[in-house]
Structure formats: structure tokens, C-alpha cells
Amino acid sequence: MTDWDGERYAAIATLQHDLGRRFAAELSPPQGARVLDAGCGDGYVTRLIADRPEVVQVVGFDPSPLMIRKARDDAHPSIDFVEGDVTAFVTTQPFDLAVSLNALHWVVDSVAALSRLREAVHPGAAVVCQFVPEGERPSIEDVALSVATAPAWAPWFEGFSAPHVHRTRGQWRDIAAAAGLVVEEATERDLAWDFGRATAFRTWCALGFTSFTERLPEERRDEFVARVTDEYGRVTGSDQVFRFLQLRLATRRPE
Numbered sequence: 001m002t003d004w005d006g007e008r009y010a011a012i013a014t015l016q017h018d019l020g021r022r023f024a025a026e027l028s029p030p031q032g033a034r035v036l037d038a039g040c041g042d043g044y045v046t047r048l049i050a051d052r053p054e055v056v057q058v059v060g061f062d063p064s065p066l067m068i069r070k071a072r073d074d075a076h077p078s079i080d081f082v083e084g085d086v087t088a089f090v091t092t093q094p095f096d097l098a099v100s101l102n103a104l105h106w107v108v109d110s111v112a113a114l115s116r117l118r119e120a121v122h123p124g125a126a127v128v129c130q131f132v133p134e135g136e137r138p139s140i141e142d143v144a145l146s147v148a149t150a151p152a153w154a155p156w157f158e159g160f161s162a163p164h165v166h167r168t169r170g171q172w173r174d175i176a177a178a179a180g181l182v183v184e185e186a187t188e189r190d191l192a193w194d195f196g197r198a199t200a201f202r203t204w205c206a207l208g209f210t211s212f213t214e215r216l217p218e219e220r221r222d223e224f225v226a227r228v229t230d231e232y233g234r235v236t237g238s239d240q241v242f243r244f245l246q247l248r249l250a251t252r253r254p255e
């Protein structure tokens with residue numbers, strides 16, 4: 001597992017935080033809700049959820065110690081931040097709502113992830129996840145993987161397997177059903193974020209590509225990231241605009 005750098009993430013997460021505000025605003029927690037946030041990262045979204053008037057307590061978990069350390073920096077009276085992996089998460093106190101924003105496309109065993117979230121909520125409660133699905137346009141991670149397997153970089157990537165999993169909306173519907181969840185909504189949005197400058201886009205990518213660049217000698221990392229953003233520019237027509245899909249998968253545990 002890659003330990004995402006929570007300090008760096010929070011400093012450059014304007015895009016993630018913008019997505020987080022929209023995601024939190026679209027949730028409908030029941031009155032007096034206890035909410036679970038899987039893959040909470042730096043805790044920004046967790047705090048927005050905790051500030052909603054219907055919510056009394058939130059547990060945010062993430063396997064990355066650096067992310068959890070950053071999340072705990074900004075203490076909130078109704079949030080507990082704990083280390084944990086969504087494929088192994090268990091609780092003795094079921095929640096009224098479980099959510100996850102942009103974490104599940106980093107988890108290979110999607111059925112296990114959704115099964116653990118189903119078991120973590122009461123019968124009849126909602127599990128609402130949003131993440132990057134498979135689309136027709138190559139994703140930035142697809143481009144990173146193709147650069148990594150090119151001859152110039154391949155020696156550092158022997159035995160490397162993609163850290164991300166992108167599945168189609170139909171596959172996610174099947175996965176939710178296999179995990180015992182009823183799908184109420186599976187909506188895809190095609191979004192874009194203009195970083196304003198190519199260097200800002202590269203800085204953002206440098207963090208997101210940690211699982212790739214940690215294999216490289218430090219002095220070659222910037223070159224790898226620049227190569228990926230150059231290639232990606234051919235897909236999008238810009239060296240500073242990130243184009244990405246978001247799938248909102250709203251499900252419910254049957255009564």
C-alpha cells in the first residue's frame with residue numbers, strides 16, 4: 001500500500017476539496033446519523049459531513065498513516081480518525097450511512113470493499129460511493145501505466161501492477177449486487193479541472209503518482225511525471241487540464 005503524503009495532499013487538494021464539497025452537499029443523512037467515511041484521506045470531506053446538522057458522529061478511516069496523521073491535526077469534536085483498510089473494516093456499532101469519495105478505484109478487491117461497507121451499516125441504510133470508473137478516454141493513470149511499461153522506464157517497473165482499478169458502470173452495478181447491495185443510482189459525470197499552469201498540474205500529478213514514482217530514483221521522478229503529462233496532453237489537448245469521470249454509486253443494504 002502506498003502511504004499518501006497527507007501534508008502534501010492537503011496543500012494541493014483544491015480539486016479534491018471542491019469535489020468533496022459537492023459530494024457532501026448531495027448526501028442525505030438521516031437525523032441523528034452516525035456516518036462512516038471510508039478512505040477519508042486528509043479528513044476534509046469527513047469534517048464537512050460532521051458539520052451537517054443531521055449528523056452526530058463520523059468515523060473516518062484510511063490505511064495511510066500519513067493521511068490519518070494529517071486528518072487528526074485539525075481535531076473535530078464529533079470525528080474519530082482511525083487507520084484501516086476498507087477490505088478488512090469491521091465494526092460492532094453499525095452506522096446509519098457509509099460513504100467513500102475517490103478511494104474505491106484504488107482498491108483492487110471491489111466486492112470485499114463494498115461487502116465490508118454493507119456490513120458496517122444497519123439494514124435499510126445507504127452506502128454512497130463516488131470514484132473514477134472506466135471510460136472511453138484513457139485516464140491519467142492509464143497513461144502513467146503505458147509510460148511505465150515503455151522501454152525507457154520498464155526496468156524500474158518489473159513486476160509492477162496497476163495501483164488503480166477502473167471498472168465500467170455496468171461492472172460496478174454487478175459488484176454492488178454481489179456485495180449484497182441494492183443500487184439506487186449509478187450516475188456518471190464527465191468533469192474537467194483547469195490547473196491554470198502546466199507546472200501546477202505536474203505538481204498535483206507528482207503526488208497522485210506516488211505508487212509509480214516511489215520505484216524510481218529521486219532524480220528521475222520529475223522527468224517521469226513530465227513524460228506522463230505530455231502524453232496525457234495528447235489525449236486532452238491541453239497540458240494543464242485534467243479530464244476525469246466520476247461515478248456516483250448510491251446503494252442501500254436491504255432491510
Ligand SMILES: C[S@@+](CC[C@H](N)C(=O)[O-])C[C@H]1O[C@@H](n2cnc3c(N)ncnc32)[C@H](O)[C@@H]1O
Nearest residue numbers: 016039040041064067085086101102103106107
Ligand atoms: C484521492 S484520496 C481521497 C481522499 C478523500 N476521500 C478525499 O476525497 O479527499 C484516496 C484515498 O484512498 C485511500 N485508500 C487507498 N486504498 C485504500 C483502502 N484499501 N481502504 C481505504 N482507503 C484506501 C488512500 O490512502 C487515500 O487517502
